[in-house]
Amino acid sequence: MQATKPTDLRIGVDLGGTKIEVALLDGGGSIRCRRREATPAGDYPAIVRQVAEMVRAVEAEQDVSGLPVGAGTPGAVSRLTGRMKNSNSLCLNGEALREDLSQALGREVRIANDADCFALSEAMDGxxxxxxxxxxxxxxxxxxxxxxxxxxxxxxxxxxxxxxxxxxxxxxxxxxxxxxxxxxxxxxxxxxxxxxxxxxxxxxxxxxxxxxxxxxxxxxxxxxxxxxxxxxxxxxxxxxxxxxxxxxxxxxxxxxxxxxxxxxxxxxxxxxxxxxxxxxxxxxxxxxxxxxRHGDASGVRGAAWLWPLGGSRG
Incomplete structure (x- = not known):
């Protein structure tokens, strides 16, 4: 079996109201490792810090760094302001989540609604x-x-x-x-x-x-x-x-x-x-x-699939 290339590795983040899950997927859709922790309730800066820490911990476990990161969240990014809207996790609304996560991690982060991530996961390999x-x-x-x-x-x-x-x-x-x-x-x-x-x-x-x-x-x-x-x-x-x-x-x-x-x-x-x-x-x-097919793992899997195989940042 051919070894997975580093460029085929991607990280998904499922940012929920009660829990944050981070998983590292390989090119075949297998989860190499994952972490799940409680969401800091109502504390936006703490949420950003915790996501960044969890991503780095997952990368360290696999001895990699700088992987593409996708995040699924309640609500959506406003095309008008670039900030979050319509989230039932109220502390996210009005915040520049995509930019803040990108700055915390030192790389571009792609964001989509959690239901979009679910749909993408099941369409890709579900x-x-x-x-x-x-x-x-x-x-x-x-x-x-x-x-x-x-x-x-x-x-x-x-x-x-x-x-x-x-x-x-x-x-x-x-x-x-x-x-x-x-x-x-x-x-x-x-x-x-x-x-x-x-x-x-x-x-x-x-x-x-x-x-x-x-x-x-x-x-x-x-x-x-x-x-x-x-x-x-x-x-x-x-x-x-x-x-x-x-x-x-x-x-x-x-x-x-x-x-x-x-x-x-x-x-x-x-x-x-x-x-x-x-x-x-x-x-x-x-x-x-x-x-x-993937149950409650579809959110984090779909977030990772926001990046295509090869990790292209185009």
């Missing part, structure tokens, strides 16, 4: 490897998305490609009292995110008379035959199907990949494609719905 157009979806405490075409991340002129969660829930059902819908963190009602995220499912369940406190409990009760929990899951799957049908009608992706905690609900992969048929503007739907 569940959607080889597909022409991929829509990657993170379903957890929030809802995010990313678009990859020909294994290239689509950012768009506003840096918000894939932000489907901040659109209104399509084709609302009055019989389920979906208008105006829950209020999101942006002050607007009835977005896809507020309905399809984990807290949104729990809120809907409790409105229907259920007592479960989290998604896992709802799923356990549904599997045990609880009709209220079963109805909650059916409503959630229907809303997810309508939301993804709108994506198919616009983007027509080959594959939709699901990640995040709610992607572990097994019935999604059968029920959602059955339900989205009613809303997709086609006589047949060939888009595949699949579970992420």
């Amino acid at each position: 569940a959607a490897a080889g597909a022409g157009t991929v829509f990657g979806v993170i379903l957890g405490t929030g809802v995010g998305g990313g678009v990859v075409v020909g294994q290239r991340l689509l950012a768009g002129p506003n840096g918000i490609a894939g932000e489907w969660g901040h659109n209104p829930l399509p084709w609302p059902r009055p019989e389920w009292d979906e208008v105006p819908g829950p209020k999101g963190w942006d002050g607007r009602h009835g977005s896809i995110e507020t309905w399809c995220c984990g807290p949104g499912m729990v809120l809907d369940h409790r409105r229907a008379g259920g007592e479960a406190q989290d998604v896992q409990a709802i799923c356990r009760q549904a599997a045990a035959g609880d009709v209220v929990a079963q109805a909650t899951l059916e409503r959630w799957e229907d809303r997810l199907a309508r939301s993804l049908a709108a994506i198919i009608n616009v983007l027509d992706p080959d594959v939709i990949v699901l990640g995040g905690g709610l992607s572990q609900i097994d019935s999604v992969y059968e029920q959602v494609p059955l339900r989205w048929r009613d809303w997709v503007f086609s006589d047949a739907v060939e888009t595949r719905l699949v579970r992420a």
Whole structure:
């Protein structure tokens, strides 16, 4: 087996609200080493310092230095100001994260939204490897998305490609009292995110008379035959199907990949494609719905893939 060249090594950083993960990938997509530490809550300078320290520690472990670094973060870099925007890690907003990390490390750092990194990882060598157009979806405490075409991340002129969660829930059902819908963190009602995220499912369940406190409990009760929990899951799957049908009608992706905690609900992969048929503007739907291959490692892997093989800095 041919040895990996130093130029085939890249570092990914997954900067989350509760943890920071740094991993070194080789040209075959294998993780050579990784570190994970708690995120300094609300302390932006400490976050920058910690990322730089973790990157250098990973390089020292492999006896290399100056490798290309990509970082996945909540929110996005504003094309207008060059500073962070739309991050639910509030201390990042308004900060020049890309420049600060580059200065701390003494090299260029590439940054993308964490959902974009997830989509890129799964398109490169994950569940959607080889597909022409991929829509990657993170379903957890929030809802995010990313678009990859020909294994290239689509950012768009506003840096918000894939932000489907901040659109209104399509084709609302009055019989389920979906208008105006829950209020999101942006002050607007009835977005896809507020309905399809984990807290949104729990809120809907409790409105229907259920007592479960989290998604896992709802799923356990549904599997045990609880009709209220079963109805909650059916409503959630229907809303997810309508939301993804709108994506198919616009983007027509080959594959939709699901990640995040709610992607572990097994019935999604059968029920959602059955339900989205009613809303997709086609006589047949060939888009595949699949579970992420790399799980919670997709964020850090996709961040590393922001750099092509060879480490070109062009």
